[in-house]
Amino acid sequence: MDSEIIRVIAFLVGVIAFAALNAAYLVWLERKEAAHIQRRIGPKEVGPFGLLQPMVDGIKLMTKQILIPDGVDPILFRLAPILAMIPAIMCFVTIPFSQELVARNINLGLLMIFAFASINVLALLLGGWASANKYAVISAARAVAQNVAYEIPMLITVITMVMITGTLNLNDIVAQQPNISQWYIFRFSASPLMPVAFLIFFVCSLAETNRAPFDLSEAESELVAGFHTEYSSMGFGLFFMGEYANIVIGSSLAVILFLGGWQDPFGLFPGVWWFLIKLYCLIFTVIWIRWTYPRTQFYGLLNLSWKILIPISLFNLLLTAGFLKVF
């Protein structure tokens, strides 16, 4: 019993630390990568390679005054940033970093992640609504429509995956992919469209996390800063951390579902390092995409979801069902 409590506390601290450190250092990665794509050098003054920059930024954010503008809904305004961060941390609970390194190996882990990830949009909506700012309200409306539109193809793809794996337990899903040919992205025996399914999942997770090119809800050239226009200090900081935590979760899921999680591509040394390598490669791609493309337009985003992603993912669902039945 005692060891169980210690375990819970250890993982709680670990997960929060992981989420917070990731949020901080993904900002650094984002700035560095953006800089090098644009042939600049990026942060370099604070610490070697600017590695202490996130810490300094964090301190700056924490010491700033929290401004609560006139006319906002004071409770919702304070609640929204917390609501953005907590579900993101909750999602980490079921993510298997390695076979043993998982806070709670829940049988319905996949379901739980989607349940908590859906709360994120509520935070944006509340934040935008409570701010009493026109830009923020427009942004909140956009965020909701976008999330609703992209949850569908994402879930259809996940249903396809669940049909193949036969389980919702993330650790079991990873265990089914011992080497590169067994990874679900290349499991052509399940469906010839598996790489496409991965792409759909990836695009949807970009849209779900409001990342470029789908960052309509914080489109700075249209809506200034979107739903967090009125937030300062750690209110803004929490939104920011929540956003990066969501990117980590989206990429983790993609790694677990399609890229063999903590498994070694050659089946030799599975472990947490493989998970992290794959995870950061995907995150690198997410950032790389952001600094390459312009932003989509709203109807373009919905068209992509309803006209391309949903039909293809449905087709993939049927095809997989057929394959499962036949083979």
Place this chain on the structure above:
Amino acid sequence: MGAYFKELFSGTKSLFVGLQITFGQMLKPLVTQQYPHEISTMTPRFRGHIELIPKEDGTTKCIVCGMCQRSCPSGCITVAGEKREGVKGKVLTKYRLDFTKCSLCGMCVESCRPGAITFSKEYNLASTRKEDYTFDLLKRLEEKAK
């Protein structure tokens, strides 16, 4: 339907081409200059604020004709001179430049017949006080000569 798939494929391809280009750029050398650590030298024609050109003995060539003052569109130059015993012409006693108004057009340099003023190559000018931009060019010249 054909057009739908064609657009789908060409569109996806264009996205991958974009990624390829930005990745290529990432591997190329940096083009920025790390400003406070590296300082670039200005080209010979760079127009900084004006300054007096010293003669060999360190004095000015200025004959206090006042052409620069008159030609200046924004009136930022104030020149004063006085007659002195044993010196031909006037002697420059004051050459004040109000750099806050100067637009670096070069009218004063052009109009200067003895060629006594030129553009300096100074560009590291920053201050929070307005007075720091009022230059006494004669004093600067004297300090330079020392």
Place this chain on the structure above:
Amino acid sequence: MSHPLPINNQESFVLNLGPQHPATHGVLRVKLTMDGEYIMHAEPVLGYIHRMHEKMGENRTWAQFMPNTGRMDYLSALSFNHCYAALVEKAMGIEVPERAEYLRVITVELNRISSHLVWFGAFILDLGGFSPLLYAFDDREHILDLLESVTGSRLTYCYFRFGGLYNDIDENFVDGTREFIKTMRERLPMYHNLVTKNIILIKRIKDIGPISKETIRKYGATGPVARGSGIDYDIRKNEPYSIYPEFDFDIPVYTECDSMARYMVRMDEIEQSMRIIEQALDKLPEGPIMAPKVPKILKPPKGDYYQAVESARGSLGMRAVSDGTNKAYRLKVRSPTFSNLSLFSEVSEGMLLPDALALMGSLDLVIPEIDR
């Protein structure tokens, strides 16, 4: 994409876009009456950077107004220099030496390329793509270096003089410019692959913000905005000045009338400007850079004079009324974006906010030039 729904007047609200807003590139304010994200009415509010240059023109001598011309359009200041210099030369009947004319054309065209590069970057930035801006700035940096080595300044040039130029080029300029053209020719395909062919960009600006030929004419829009609507109108060809008739270049015209067409016009103009520069460098004659007999104090004969040049944004006109003294009696600057922006209100009606911003970006606004 215009609105498919009838606009509901009851639930409209007013959104102030600017004067400090990332998409307005300066201090433009647009008062938008919105229904959801649809724009019911857009009213640009100008004057936040109004400096009354025209009054300054009346209070300064003809020569002293020259620095002001570099400070209206900070992206193509040399066009304004050129217009004013040509206007006074026309009034005074001053012949400009050939070499000076060639150098004027070279520097103005370089300035045009740099202006289009900034526009390109800023336009893509409006659409949410950040990196092309810095690539464009990298190329522009080379132009600014070249122009700095000749004119002494990087942005607000005051280089032209009545009857010629402030100074001659240095020995590195010709080679440097050729080198720049060579690298720019390698960069343009990169821009097209990265940006122009990108499906997201195409979806963003194709068929967005259509401006009909008639609207262009009614509002007096010129420059790339007009040429994107299928109007073959460029002062350099239609009303030749300086030595433009000696060069072989095309005026890119696109008939689609949308933001994509305006985008393509500017991108093609970069190539055409490089063609002009190349020819001018090949033919660059030796000789003086100032007309021999330019009076110290200019007193143009009584009367009024008009001079138009093609700036990077369209037809730039200056009208001077002289009363025979050393100061202009009246100096009017007809800035191209003033007219180009005036059609925004009509065209943006019923558009979605992001589309309207794409339209606004495609108009290539430089606010100090509108406000003067």
Place this chain on the structure above:
Amino acid sequence: MNMVNGIFMDFNKLKERLTALALIEEVPATPPAAPAKGEEEQPPAEPAAPVSRPAASETDYPVRGFHLDVKVAADSVVAAATILDEEGFFLEAVTGVDWIKDKELEVVYDYTIWQPTCRVVIRTRLNREAPEVPTISEVCPGANWHERETHDFFGIKFSGHPDLTPLLLPEDADFHPLLKDFQV
């Protein structure tokens, strides 16, 4: 000298139409002769002293920068704009000139056209005390802002204009900086 003739097929027609609107002025006498109110298609109302002719003249384009200079009465401005609009011209700018010695304000309209090179200047003189001229923004909507700007700078009232609030000057500006008696 005139580059227009021959290139611009309708130039003479245009000139004819505009001349019909132009004021009648007496040429060799004192230059700013009191302009009689010239109405439609009545060239010489009463032949005065020296030579009376419509104030529409072809100008020397290489020197002046425009081809046709037409002086009209204030109420003919809209008619002139309509003619030019029908001929395919567009408005480049509207501006004013303060002739304080004559106690008059001049409004200058610059028109040009895309294809043949042709610039037409329409001008009208107004009483400096109560300057009022009909708006042409009905004919060419682009004039809206140009007229607002002219109203800002000179205080010229464009009757019928939809919105004469200051455009470039502050919203509450009640001064007109380009008037010659405006003190900087």
